[in-house]
Structure formats: structure tokens, C-alpha cells
């Protein structure tokens with residue numbers, strides 16, 4: 278079992294007592310004396326109180342929806358989604374209720390899990406369950422039209438959003454870091470990310486190669502084989518390049534290898550170099566995992582004069598001091614001990630390592646490597662470490678983020694994002710039928726799609742056609758497909774009809790990653806291609822979650838910190854159950870339309886060309902949509918204004 282690292286000691290003696298008092302409020306006083314000693318031990322030993330003894334003995338995994346003892350179809354569907362997020366096959370640290378990203382939690386402790394499952398089982402369709410950072414506050418009377426669950430994770434008073442605030446308030450048991458899909462019960466395993474990563478890698482190669490060149494035999498160097506980063510080698514294979522991916526944690530590397538997500542494992546640098554050279558010579562499509570530190574790979578590849586076409590990094594730098602980034606020069610075990618026992622020294626080691634990594638990247642990029650930040654706060658943390666990553670104006674980074682150059686202008690601004698669905702029957706045949714339905718809807722849309730989005734349509738049609746044979750399912754029977762508002766609505770309508778006619782045997786859950794057009798305000802990632810200053814505001818994500826909640830979402834969630842870290846982002850998401858009813862058909866149309874176009878309108882107000890195109894097109898098709906459009910100011914008018 279892959280356990281979460283010990284969290285650093287942050288509570289004072291009085292605060293530790295408060296943490297125990299907080300934990301014990303879940304239990305009758307007769308149990309307090311025994312549990313207090315046990316919880317104190319957990320707090321000292323792991324830095325958190327997980328309440329391990331309350332982890333249920335039954336197997337946790339997504340069961341067919343009919344097996345859940347619930348009064349509502351939504352309640353059962355949400356139980357299924359929660360269990361999928363905690364399935365040991367799917368989750369990164371399942372015993373600590375962490376799904377991915379090192380600290381992306383579904384719950385803070387097992388008592389919260391048990392209580393929540395019980396509430397969901399008993400909930401009627403005139404009640405709503407309110408979740409405060411993993412804690413089920415309770416069922417409140419509402420209405421049939423209301424969301425069944427409202428989730429917040431890590432919502433803090435803004436001044437209390439530093440990394441150490443997370444350590445402290447999470448250790449006290451009053452908040453948690455929900456990442457994106459972890460705390461919103463929408464994680465579908467690394468598949469969710471393979472698609473986005475494949476699109477990113479394919480488009481990055483399109484940027485650096487001539488139209489006549491192929492990515493075969495060309496190197497994509499990166500790091501991380503964890504929850505999301507584990508998708509990189511698979512995506513590299515789909516894009517057709519040589520992926521070299523370093524991973525310091527042998528257990529993580531071996532897991533991905535045994536799942537078939539990476540072709541070869543190398544724990545010796547010389548053997549990695551030999552194999553890479555052979556793959557270049559043979560123009561191969563291949564993925565290589567190096568069990569070791571990525572800094573060493575960047576440096577050694579430079580010495581060996583190996584040309585890297587694409588470079589990136591997916592270590593968890595949103596969580597730099599607690600196991601997200603392992604510094605070079607220390608073994609994995611040494612680093613784990615140091616981060617808990619000597620956090621100050623560990624921080625220095627991380628920063629020194631980042632400076633070394635950036636020096637090596639800079640040398641490669643002088644030779645022509647295209648390096649991009651993969652939304653893991655790499656450039657942000659490297660800049661904080663004093664690494665040479667700033668551009669001449671000292672405001673921007675010298676490298677783009679993948680959203681600035683690729684996903685923003687090519688996908689999000691047009692409304693394309695990580696739409697996904699789960700077949701709650703658990704039957705792979707249902708999933709195949711949904712793939713076929715989605716393919717035929719996309720093909721129809723492509724025939725009349727404008728030139729501007731033809732490439733997107735082609736990439737996504739290819740993806741869905743090959744999805745089954747790429748064997749991407751881990752956990753629930755789920756699929757991801759980048760689609761725009763039109764695609765999402767038409768696919769969802771077709772699914773709802775198929776459920777209603779019995780062609781598909783059980784309801785379908787719709788959702789998406791928060792990492793989307795509209796869900797996330799994140800100046801260093803999803804909204805890094807917003808240039809009107811509003812990238813530091815979070816109105817869009819808040820409107821997203823409130824707007825979705827009264828337009829028919831079955832559950833909504835709003836988080837602090839998903840992806841890039843606590844205090845750096847606000848992100849929202851939803852889940853929607855399609856039960857084949859007329860009500861579901863109305864809800865999906867209303868909600869999915871807003872869920873995408875809210876983001877496009879904000880992006881167009883920020884003067885993004887592609888978003889302006891998309892929102893004008895949508896207003897023509899939808900007379901009820903009236904969006905405020907920006908007037909564009911000529912540069913020369915401003916040039917002389919303040920001289």
C-alpha cells in the first residue's frame with residue numbers, strides 16, 4: 278500500500294489537544310478514553326488523525342448502482358463515485374483517503390466517510406447534503422430541483438491560505454485540500470488526464486515540428502508517474518514520440534509499469550541513455566521510465582548531447598514541502614525522513630534542486646528545446662527558489678504554461694474541455710455503447726463545424742474511436758472526451774435517450790474535471806491565458822458553481838487550491854445524473870450550456886480572439902444568450918498616453 282508521507286509537525290501542544298477534541302466529537306463519550314490515546318498516537322506518528330480503525334472491512338470500489346442501498350438514484354450514484362475515488366486500484370494513498378496529487382483528499386478521516394455514506398443512503402429527493410471539507414454537516418430540507426449534495430473544500434478566509442495554513446488547519450481536522458476531482462467525487466483514474474495530456478503533447482509537437490515531420494523518434498522529457506503524471510508516457514505513445522519520464526518513487530513507477538502505462542523501467546542512468554539513443558536511431562514510439570531524479574536526467578542528457586524536442590515536469594510542486602517534489606542528491610527514503618524531521622533543511626534542498634533543474638533546462642532550451650510548465654506550479658516555485666526563470670520584464674516567466682500556449686487558445690477559449698461520463702451499471706458493454714453514441718454525435722457535428730475548430734473535432738473523434746482499444750479504464754466504467762458546449766449537450770441528450778429506451782442499462786453520471794473552460798480561476802494555469810488582469814480574480818469559478826447548482830446539477834463543488842496549490846486557485850465542478858427522464862433532458866441542456874458558456878464569455882471579455890469567435894457564434898445560435906462584448910482599443914492610442 279502506498280501511504281501518504283508523514284506530515285510535518287505544526288501544531289502546538291494546545292492545538293494538538295484541540296485536534297483530539299475535534300476528532301472525538303464524532304464518537305460517544307464512552308469511547309473517548311480509548312480513542313483519545315489512539316488518535317494522539319496517529320497525530321504524532323503521521324501528522325494527521327485518519328482514524329484508521331474505522332476504515333471499513335469491505336472492499337471499496339465502484340459497485341453497480343443497483344447494489345447501493347439508497348433512496349435516491351443520485352444518492353446511489355454519489356456513493357458509487359466516492360467509492361471509486363477511494364478504490365485502492367484508483368487512489369494514490371487510499372488508507373489516508375487521498376485520491377491523487379499527494380494530498381487530494383476525499384475525506385479527512387474514516388468517520389467522515391462512514392457518516393457521509395449513511396447520509397447518502399438515507400437522503401430523500403427533498404434533502405441536500407452539505408459537505409464542509411470532507412465533514413458532512415448534515416441533510417437539510419430542500420427541493421427536488423436542488424442539488425443533492427453541495428461540497429466545499431478548503432474555502433478559507435483569504436488571508437489564511439498559505440501552505441502552512443493547510444498543514445495547520447488540516448491537522449486540526451477543520452479543512453482539507455480537495456484537489457479537483459478528488460474532493461468532488463469525479464476522479465476517473467489517469468484516463469481523465471491521458472486525453473488532455475495527449476492533446477497537449479500532440480499540439481506541442483505541432484508547434485515545434487514542420488507539417489511534414491512526425492514526432493516518431495523525438496524526445497519528450499518529463500517527470501512524475503503519480504496520479505495524473507502517470508498519464509504522460511501513455512499520452513506520449515498516443516502522440517507517437519519517445520517519452521522519457523523520471524520518477525523517484527519506485528512503487529509509483531512499478532505501478533504504472535505493471536498497469537501497462539509505460540513500456541520500460543530503467544533504474545540505471547547508463548541503461549536509460551543507451552536505450553534512448555537506440556530509440557532515436559530507430560525512430561521509435563516508446564515510453565521509458567527512469568527510476569530516479571529528473572534533475573539528473575536533464576543534466577546527463579545535456580552531457581550526452583541528446584536533443585530534447587519537448588520538455589516539461591509534472592512533479593507535485595503545488596505541494597513542494599510535503600512530498601510533492603523530491604530534491605536531487607537525496608534518496609527517496611532520506612527525503613521522506615528529512616521533510617518530517619528537518620523541514621527547514623528540506624526546503625533548502627528542494628530550492629537548490631529546482632535551481633539546478635532550471636539551469637539544465639535553460640541550457641537545453643538555448644539549443645532549441647521547447648519547455649512548458651505543466652500546471653504544477655513548477656515555474657512559480659522555481660522563481661520563488663531564485664531560479665533563472667523570469668523573462669526580461671521580470672514579470673512573466675521565460676517559459677509558457679501549457680494553457681497559455683496550447684490548451685487555452687486551442688481548447689478552452691473555444692469551449693473544449695474534459696467532459697466525462699460514468700456508466701453506473703459497471704458494465705463494459707454500456708461503456709462501448711456510449712463510445713459509439715459519442716462518436717456518431719461528434720462526426721455529425723464535425724460535418725458542419727467551422728474551420729476554426731476542425732482540428733479539435735478531428736483529434737477528439739480519433740480519441741473516442743480508439744479509446745476502447747487503448748484500454749484506459751481503471752476503476753469505474755468511465756470515459757473522457759474533450760467536447761465543446763454543443764458536443765456535450767448533444768452527447769448527453771443521446772445518452773439520456775439511450776437510458777430511457779433501455780439501450781443503456783442504468784443511469785449515466787456526467788461530469789468534468791475542474792480543469793476546464795469555466796470551472797477554474799487559476800492565474801498560473803487554467804486562466805494563465807487571460808491577460809486583462811482578471812486572472813487574479815475568482816468570480817468565474819464562483820458563478821460557475823452557483824450557476825450550475827440552480828440549473829440542474831446533481832451535485833456541485835467549489836475548492837481552494839485544486840491543481841496548483843492552496844491559495845493559488847479557486848475551482849468548481851459538478852456531477853449530473855442522467856436517469857433517462859424528461860427532467861434530466863431539460864436539466865442537462867440548461868446546465869451544460871451555462872457551464873461552458875460562462876467561461877467562454879469571461880474569456881471573450883478578456884479579449885481572447887478564439888473566445889470572441891466562439892461566443893459570437895453561440896449568440897447567433899441561441900437568441901436568449903446576450904453577452905457583453907469588449908471593444909478593442911488600438912495599441913497606438915495608448916502608446917503615448919503616460920510618457
Ligand SMILES: NC(=O)c1ccc[n+]([C@@H]2O[C@H](COP(=O)([O-])OP(=O)(O)OC[C@H]3O[C@@H](n4cnc5c(N)ncnc54)[C@H](O)[C@@H]3O)[C@@H](O)[C@H]2O)c1
Nearest residue numbers: 378501503504505506524525571592593602603652653840
Ligand atoms: N496531467 C495533467 O494534465 C496535469 C494538469 C495540470 C496540472 N497537473 C499537475 O501535475 C502535478 C502532478 O500531479 P500528480 O497527480 O501526478 O501528482 P503525484 O504527486 O501523484 O505525482 C507526482 C510524482 O512526481 C514524483 N516526483 C517528485 N519529485 C520528483 C523528482 N525530482 N524527480 C522525479 N520524480 C519526482 C513523485 O514521486 C510523484 O510520484 C500536480 O501538481 C498537478 O496539479 C497535471
